[in-house]
Amino acid sequence: MRPTTEDELAGIIRAATGPLRITGGGTRGLLGEGEPLETGGLTGIVLYEPAALTLVVRAGTPLAEVEAALAAEGQRLPFEPGDMGALLGRNGASTIGGVVATNASGPRRVQAGACRDALIGVRFVDGRGTLIRNGGRVMKNVTGYDLVKLLAGSRGSLGVLTEVAFKLQPIPPASATLILPGLSPARAVAAMSAALGSPYDVTGAAHLPGIGTLIRLEGLAASVGYRVGRLLVALAPYGQAVVERDADAAAALWRQVRDAAPFHGRAGDVWRISVRPSDGPEVAARLGGEVVMDWGGGLIWALYPAGMDARAPLAGIAGHATRVRGGSRDVPALPPEPAAVAALTAGLRAQFDPRAIFASGR
């Protein structure tokens, strides 16, 4: 089924008798079974006002199309969403709705916020077949409850997104990436914390095996030059950094971090672990294998033996772990929640999807 209007979508949902599997580009590994409900008929930019840094777009629009339209005006999505296709071995074209449904946020999350922070409005059809609007197209809006955030990262479990609105960011004219080679995870996180805790407005801090520890600066040309100089001094205790000033070369490095490229095509499960940055090295040590660290150490991508439970060795560390690739009947992909929180989650799902037809997010 491939509705082309919200009304048609609402009709399909109301008439559904069994589970529906909401599908955008199919690149993000959302779970579940059921009759496919494709969003590819709900496409197109509804409104783009570059001078107001505002975009409203239908949810089935390919991410690449959105990014191209923004780039033509020198703008971008602030949160640097990744492309999970290669990691998961999928060929589809990621949609903007899938980005929102998984709250996909890349390296710039540490400075510019996550997808949920840039998302300012949604339209969605819930499991009752009701069209619901929340937020809007303005940057500051506290009118009523913020269901926009509730929908971001809800993995299709509350409704089918039909339209999403973002605040945007101008692409800065200059950038530079400092690369510190050869640091252990603990030293890498210390260096990243020093950079992120400096006044130099770091927009990315990651640790890429075989490459080094990366620190990104963006802005006006003279400003970037100044901050590179200051950070070279501040990070001197961690070694002599190489400065990558070539924009394309640096962008390729950050794409590797964003998409967990070191694990593409390799055997094993891939886990995504979110902790406070200073716990990052301990996570890396306990898992024992290869890791990519992003968000200054707060986000860890780990390659782990197939079918094994990566949560068990991490007991006692606050945060959560999600298996993004691989499978095991015995180990759930999504992190279990404490009973009281799980009760709220179940309550919300029962309100928005009382017939439990959106199986994909569960």
Added chain:
Amino acid sequence: MQMPAPDARILGRKPAIVARLREVLPADAVIDDPVELRAYECDALSAYRCSPLAAILPRSTAEVAAALKICAAEGVKVVPRGSGTSLAGGAMPSQDSVVLGVARMNRVLEVDHADRIMKVEAGRTNLSVTGAIEQDGFFYAPDPSSQLACAIAGNIAMNSGGAHCLKYGVTTNNLLGVTLVTMAGEVLQIGGAHLDAPGLDLLGVICGSEGQLGVVTEATLRILARPEGARPVLIGFESSEVAGACVADIIRAGVLPVAIEFMDRPCIRATEAFAHPGYPDCEALLIIEVEGAPAEIDEQLALIRTIAGRHSPVEIRESRSEEESRRIWLGRKSAFGAMGQINDYMCLDGTIPVSALPQVLRRIGELSAQYGLEVANVFHAGDGNMHPLILYNANAPGQLDLCERLGAEILTLCVEVGGCLTGEHGVGIEKRDLMGVQFGAADLDAQMRVKDVFDPAWLLNPAKVFPLAASAARRGA
């Protein structure tokens, strides 16, 4: 402004309810004396007042939980309160409610510079959060005008903003976790020192829920390294339209100032008379602040001056010293005080798409003439969050009502051009009955279904946010 009739059964049980609360709270934490209760009868929306049944001032999450269990068992409504600075009536009680103030819970629980987080009790004031970390070169970004007095609890309830959110975002973008006590008295940890939610983003919907989903007692906040410096430039224009066009061009050019503030002529004149900041006498002025090291500031301001130069500015005044920066901000920061000097005023808070600015200002001028009430405009131009101030005389019969009707027309206008009723103050009781302008019945019902999950009996701050008719069945009214 209408409030539901108080529940006579609850009023009659006041002594029993107070006695039960005293069993779980220290003697000085339960207030039932009518004179003392007057301190809790309103917040900063002081036109509306009502004394509560009682007020409680717990000192710990455990005390909050114990008190809420009793209120839930008794079926008593609870109105959470931070510092009582809401401009929307978010903390205004009803006669049959218990005010739960968290002001005594104000400790700093943890500061971690390496992880750039800070955990505080929610009664701590916004400014004292930054006060606890500024000696280490850090700050907490959201900075509502009331930051000297307002509490983090209220900031979270209303998702407060401030002058610098163009760059740093509002409360929800700087909040990582909360300790939430539900109406049933259950204590939940939502989020933490890590950056994203494991499942549904409950934190995202708790922030801005106006005290209707639970009582926040602790918060984990994102803290930032303070930039090396900041400097404003003041630019005067011959018309609001031109000022608006200049803002659009600056944003298009890829400069992202930390603040772009706008004032119109009535506001400029009033602040000039009140605080003597030495502003140019013009139709509109912008105060644009940029941050960084001196050379970085120079680079940004040079670009801004070039852009502004294309809009025939009346004056460009770039600060070169702390004193000049202070004078440039003086008028803007005293704008509300200046208005209060002249008259009573009502402060609106709608947001509009930045592109609609000239059209909206023109229409506000027409409405102002039609109602015979002066309107001064001061607002955050970068993000379209307007604060029209309607001047009126509270002592003249009918003027408050006239002012409210004009306010409703202006907010309706904000929605019509693609904006919203409130950008940072919240709905409270003030904009409750306008919600139908922005939302359809299904949109409101979806929000109320969230409250059904967190607070099935609708005891937490129930007569707020949603039009009374829309929430009546749920409130059991």
